[in-house]
Amino acid sequence: MTNWHCLKHPQQASQTVATLNFEKHINPKNYLRFKCDKFLAHDKDMDIAFIECLNPSPHLNKQVTIDARPYHVMNNDPQKKDRDRSMYIIHQQCKGQGCNAFKKFQFERIRDTGAKSAKHDADTLGGSSGAPVFDQESNMVIALHHEGNPFLNQAIPFYKIIKRMKYLAKKKPIFEQLLHKMKIHSMK
Numbered sequence: 001m002t003n004w005h006c007l008k009h010p011q012q013a014s015q016t017v018a019t020l021n022f023e024k025h026i027n028p029k030n031y032l033r034f035k036c037d038k039f040l041a042h043d044k045d046m047d048i049a050f051i052e053c054l055n056p057s058p059h060l061n062k063q064v065t066i067d068a069r070p071y072h073v074m075n076n077d078p079q080k081k082d083r084d085r086s087m088y089i090i091h092q093q094c095k096g097q098g099c100n101a102f103k104k105f106q107f108e109r110i111r112d113t114g115a116k117s118a119k120h121d122a123d124t125l126g127g128s129s130g131a132p133v134f135d136q137e138s139n140m141v142i143a144l145h146h147e148g149n150p151f152l153n154q155a156i157p158f159y160k161i162i163k164r165m166k167y168l169a170k171k172k173p174i175f176e177q178l179l180h181k182m183k184i185h186s187m188k
Contacts, residue, residue, distance in 0.1 A: 001048060001049070001050055001130070001144065002048075002049050002051070002129070002130035002144075003047050003048065003049065003129045003130045003144065003146045004042045004043065004044050004046075004047045004048055004049045005047055005129065005146070006049065006129050006130050007039070007042070007049040007051065008042070008044075008049075009039075010039035012039075013036065013037050013038065013039035013051045014037050015037070016035070016036040016037055016051060017033055017034070017035055017036065018033070018034055018035075018036045018053055019031050019032070019033050020032040020033075034053055034054050035053065035054045036051045036052065036053035036054070037051070037054075038051060038052035038053075039051055040052055040174055040178065041172065041174045041175060041178065043164060043165075043168060045116075045164070046116065046156060046160070046161060046164045047116075047146050047156060048144065048156070048161060048164075050174075050178055063183045064132070064140070064141050064183070065138075065140045065141070065183045065184070065185050066140060066141045066142075066158050066162070066182055066183060066184045066185065067135055067138060067140035067141065067142050067158065067159075067185050068158050068159045068162040068184050068185065069159055069185070070112065070157075070159050071084070071085045071110070071111075071112040071118075071142075071157070084109045084110070084111050085109065085110050085111075085112075085135060085136075085142065086108075086109055086135070086136035086137065087108060087109060087110040087120060087122070087133050087134060087135060087136055087142060087143070088108070088122070088133075088134050088136055089108075089120070089122045089124065089128070089131050089132070089133045089134070089145055089155075090131060090132060090134070108120055108121035108122040109121055110133060110142070110143060110155060110157075112157060114154075116156060116160060117146070117147070117154040117155065117156055117157075118143060118154065118155050118156070118157050119152060119153065119154055120133065120143075120145075120153045120154070120155055121153065122145075122153060123153075124145060124148040124153055128145055128148060129145060129146050129147070129148075130144065130145065130146070131144075131145040132144065132145075133145055133155045140185060141158060142157065142158055143155035143156055143157045143158055144156045144158070144161065162179070162182075162184060165178065165179055166179065
């Protein structure tokens with residue numbers, strides 16, 4: 001899963017390659033590369049896109065859990081007005097030609113404020129779109145980073161993504177299939 005603005009058309013996926021272990025202290029011979037050339041679905045309004053990767057290694061099959069609860073519910077107080085949540089984002093920091101990428105963990109807070117997006121204070125660079133935002137306590141994914149600038153960073157909360165996917169599934173079965181593949185923690 002990534003942002004729609006990163007992968008707008010199915011033909012863009014035909015050249016997509018994922019590279020893991022792309023960090024300055026790792027020898028390029030130890031990078032793990034695999035094709036992600038199967039475009040599955042997208043939704044421009046929610047700024048989400050799904051592609052499928054050819055997985056060459058069994059240890060890459062680890063699945064993260066998505067927390068699809070609103071932030072005030074995660075805080076164990078549905079009446080509480082404070083919707084902030086301690087979070088961290090994992091992304092690559094690399095700007096300019098010839099830079100050495102390094103994995104960056106940014107610990108901050110995320111605030112559920114907008115109709116689609118939530119604001120967060122983590123420092124990101126251009127190219128960080130699509131990075132997962134994790135809850136600091138549970139280590140579950142709670143949002144998808146999709147915009148940053150010097151004054152504001154934004155992420156799409158997963159409870160809003162899941163709600164939108166359920167709506168889209170009524171018209172497009174692929175979204176129902178994707179929902180079944182996701183490991184989602186939600187209120188029962």
